[in-house]
Amino acid sequence: MRQSLKKTVLVFAAVFLAAIGSDSFAAIKKEPAGKKSMTVTATAYNSVKGQTDDDPWVAAWNNRLRPGDKIIAVSRDLEKHGLTNGAKVRIEGLPGTFTVRDRMNKRFKNRIDVWMEKDVRKARQWGKKKLKIIWHHDK
Structure with a gap:
């Protein structure tokens, strides 16, 4: 009886590990080379007084924001992962590609801010x- 139980446990463990391992390897293979992804907190901001510095149309790296641009600001901790000025980012649930052009106050961590021009109502409805x-990372 004892041998039978050991054999059953070993077979179960092998099947379980094979199932987990194959899923993990499949997920890694599906990820294109040079791409990174992570889950972040996403909020929204506007080019209006009180939400920006002196000129609400100029971002942190002196880029001029223009209506129609798809822009995000990133928390500074994300910069070490390649999310710096000019990085191209896809955001789950939003069409198109966004460009990192702004950075957030250093008190924020693991966060992006989607630029919604001057539409404060839209930004409030977006919430948190x-x-x-997902973005391309060269390192």
Whole structure:
């Protein structure tokens, strides 16, 4: 009886590990080379007085924001992962590609801010969400 139990446990463990391992390897293979992804807190901001510095149309790296641009600001801790000025980012649930052009106050961590021009109502309706972002990373 004891041998039978050991054999059953070993077979179960092998099947379980094979199932987990194959899923993990499949997920890694599906990820294109040079791409990174992570889940972040996503909020929104506007080019209006009180939400920006002196000129609400100039971002942190002196980029001029223009209506129609798809822009995000990133928390500074994300910069070490390649999310710096000019990085291209896809955001789960949003169409198109966004460009990192702004950075957030250093008190924020693991966060992006989606630029919604001057539409404060739209930004408030957006609220705060957890979303997956995907970007190309050369390192």
